[in-house]
Amino acid sequence: MxxxxxxxxxxxxxxxxxxxxxxxxxxxxxxxxxxxxxxxxxxxxxxxxGSTPYLAKFFSALDIAENEWMTACNATFKTGIRFLNWSSVRGSEQYFHPFYSLVDFEHASQFEYQTRLKRHFYDVEAHPDKYFLAQSLSCQCKAPKATENFPFKLDYAYHFxxxxxxxxxxxxxxxxxxxxxxxxxxxxxxxxxxxxxxxxxxxxxxxxxxxxxxxxxxxxxxxxxxxxxxxxxxxHRLLNDAAVALPTELPTEIDKAIPSATQSYALSSGWAWQIPLTNRYGNGYVYSSAHITAEQAEAELKQHLGLDKNAEIPARHLKMRxxxxxxxxxxxxxxxxxxxxxxxxxxxxxxxxxxxxxxxxxxxxxxxxxxxxxxxxxxxxxxxxxxxILDYVSMHYLTNSYQNSSYWQDARRVPASEIQNQILNDWHRGEDLAATLTRLRITDAYSSSSWHCLLAGSGYYRQDQQLRPIDVNIEQIDQDKISDFIRRCSLNYPDHNTYLKKMSAQS
Ligand SMILES: Cc1cc2nc3c(=O)[nH]c(=O)nc-3n(C[C@H](O)[C@H](O)[C@H](O)COP(=O)(O)OP(=O)(O)OC[C@H]3O[C@@H](n4cnc5c(N)ncnc54)[C@H](O)[C@@H]3O)c2cc1C
Incomplete structure (x- = not known):
């Protein structure tokens, strides 16, 4: 050695x-x-x-306690990403990409099953927001940290x-x-x-x-x-090559709620992120410089954030390779x-x-x-x-249905990889997509449930046939039971802001 x-x-x-x-x-x-x-x-x-759940392993490898680094970095918890405005399909104007946890095991497979029925033109509930605990926590601005008497660990990430x-x-x-x-x-x-x-x-x-x-x-x-x-x-597969970042104050209701999710909002030539920290929001617009200038992007971001276009907030303009x-x-x-x-x-x-x-x-x-x-x-x-990861990220663009923007039209036309073509073909043919993903050996980076969330969440279903009621001989999913399970699980999770304040006091 x-x-x-x-x-x-x-x-x-x-x-x-x-x-x-x-x-x-x-x-x-x-x-x-x-x-x-x-x-x-x-x-x-x-x-x-923003991070993925993997970051927790980094800090534990260094023996650094969550409350220590999170407090020092004004960090918050992240249960997933909410995509808004990426789709114009009715009912899919937004969806949540949750971090999958063991507690979702049964419902994730029911969700995948439902997407398959819908791909065979059955009229069933196949939007991801109905199936994952993390989505419910994010809607309620809760922290993914259960009380001790709820022994299911939720996977989560961070904002910092x-x-x-x-x-x-x-x-x-x-x-x-x-x-x-x-x-x-x-x-x-x-x-x-x-x-x-x-x-x-x-x-x-x-x-x-x-x-x-x-x-x-x-x-x-x-x-x-x-x-x-x-x-x-x-x-050639990702059009965005620039970004403008702009911090803003947290709204005055800071004492009421801090979101526990990243927001990704489609704008005319890219998308805007909003990341909640304990003391401010991190905002930015990731865009294609072939479709919009830096000045236009900054103005559009300000408008999106409800800021005066002449507001003197220092914006950072960045180029991305x-x-x-x-x-x-x-x-x-x-x-x-x-x-x-x-x-x-x-x-x-x-x-x-x-x-x-x-x-x-x-x-x-x-x-x-x-x-x-x-x-x-x-x-x-x-x-x-x-x-x-590229295949997963660029799939968001391929499947978008944002209207009236040359950028989003161009994004739909970027060349798909061989893997993406196989995924989309099998999706539309109503195949078992989980099996396709395993065969393609692509689930290391994103799980089957993430792929299903993306495609189903953006409403990427064929629109050329009328949906029909489900046959009696087909197994039906009890939607009320799922909603009730998620609702009751979520009772075990604290308010995000309250939890962060308690954590900071203990650090
Ligand atoms: C718009 C945007 C949004 C992003 N959002 C996310 C996100 O949400 N989540 C995420 O995980 N990542 C995100 N990233 C990526 C993230 O910012 C970087 O991965 C991260 O900051 C690490 O950067 P780095 O250390 O590789 O490079 P840098 O931060 O650029 O550091 C480079 C270092 O090299 C040094 N250096 C350079 N040249 C020399 C030299 N000649 N001699 C000595 N030193 C030198 C510099 O001084 C500096 O210290 C985002 C990036 C962009 C552009």
Whole structure:
């Protein structure tokens, strides 16, 4: 085993500090030291305020209590994402994409069954909002934290202040032994075998290490600029390439309710997010610059938020590069975060991918005796994870039925992947979609229930035949029983705002 190795993380955004924290935690006992170098001249991207449920595992791997980090980062709980205005199909103007939990097990399969009946033109309730506990909690602004006498754990994610999270992780990492360096990398020196030997900084210093993590954001300094690793663009499948972010105050009813879900609202040339924190809302508009200018996007977002168009609220305009590297591990270097790729933030998967990359790397690096043995395997796994998420995210656009906008028409025409075509064909043919998804080996990233929620929630049913009443010989689902079960389960969950206040008082 190669002991006494020095790992240098380059970049102090959320990806950099997440990487440094986990690498230090997991590899320190094997003799590794971890340092992080960041530039004081180059800003972090500073957005990214929603997560998936996977983030809980990151904090538990670091033994950081939920109430500690959540309070420090003005964080709230996230039970899922509500999609509004994406569809003009009657009854599907909105739907909720919940985080699936074991408590939903029976109802999720009943829901999938109902979508199949509806795809065979039976007139049944097949909208996801009727079947999942998380959706009910979000409607009631409840926290997904049950009282002790309700022993079912709900999967949930978080909303947080991105700047505070990076700062929190930085302080934790430094106190856990990560060395912190500041300086701007100017050039890279390679060894004869192609490995990176050292980095030369703008002030003339040189930093050496045995292994490097490129967390330099969209610059992708080590992987793309230095190694010229091929970048696979997703732009032909995801039209959005820009965003404008705008924080707003929480409404005055803050003492009454804090939503426990992200909102995604379709606008003329993209969609607007709204993320509730304990002290403010994070808002933004993700759009296609080919369809709307930055000024128009800012004005449309302000109008959507009910703000005066001349309101002096500092808006941040951002460019997004969507796609991924062909390889994420090359020689003695890996890329993590925006430097390795980005899928637009519709399902808030960027930090999920950061964590996935670090976890996979640590596992394979350890298995390979701290060598490059499993480099190809890691590259393959990470590429698959990116592409599977891309298929799910871009499916929202393919199936939209927003009216009267060239952007949304163009979004419906983007080329579908082979996998998406098979999913859509089997969906419309009334096949067992869960079996299709398993055959396509695509459920690692999104479960069968997520795919069903997307297609059924957006009302993506064929409209060319009249729905007929259900035959007596077909098993019927007792809708009242499901509603009653969900209602009674939800009684065990506290008001979100009250729970957050209690948690903060205890931290
Ligand atoms: C509009 C938008 C919304 C998003 N929403 C979400 C979301 O809801 N959920 C989610 O998970 N993610 C989201 N993301 C993604 C998220 O913001 C990023 O994944 C996350 O912030 C990590 O960024 P990063 O650390 O890779 O890069 P950055 O934050 O850009 O950090 C790069 C770092 O590299 C350093 N650096 C660069 N060049 C050099 C150099 N030459 N020398 C030394 N240091 C250097 C910089 O100083 C900086 O510290 C969103 C992104 C966008 C654009």
């Amino acid at each position: 190669n002991k006494d190795k020095h790992i240098l993380v380059v970049g102090g955004g959320t990806a950099g500090w997440m990487a440094a924290s986990l690498l230090n935690r997991k590899l320190k006992s094997a003799g590794f030291t971890v340092s992080l170098l960041e530039s004081s001249q180059i800003e972090t991207i500073g957005v990214g305020e 202040d991105a700047a505070r999270l990076a700062q929190f992780l930085k302080e934790k990492a430094i106190s856990a032994g990560v060395q912190h360096l500041t300086g701007t990398v100017d050039s890279v020196k390679l060894k004869n075998d192609g490995d990176i030997e050292s980095l030369h900084l703008a002030d003339g210093r040189r930093v050496q290490a045995d292994f490097f993590c490129d967390c330099t954001g969209f610059r992708s300094l080590l992987m793309q600029q230095n190694y010229q690793v091929k970048f696979i663009s997703y732009q 969507v796609g991924r590297l062909n390889k994420h591990w090359q020689h003695n270097c890996i890329a993590i975060g925006l430097s390795q790729g980005f899928i637009e933030p519709l399902e808030a998967t960027a930090l999920h991918l950061v964590q996935y990359m670090i976890d996979q790397f640590i596992t394979l690096y350890q298995q390979g005796g701290y060598s490059n043995k499993y480099q190809d395997e890691l590259n393959h796994k990470v590429n698959r994870q990116f592409d599977n």
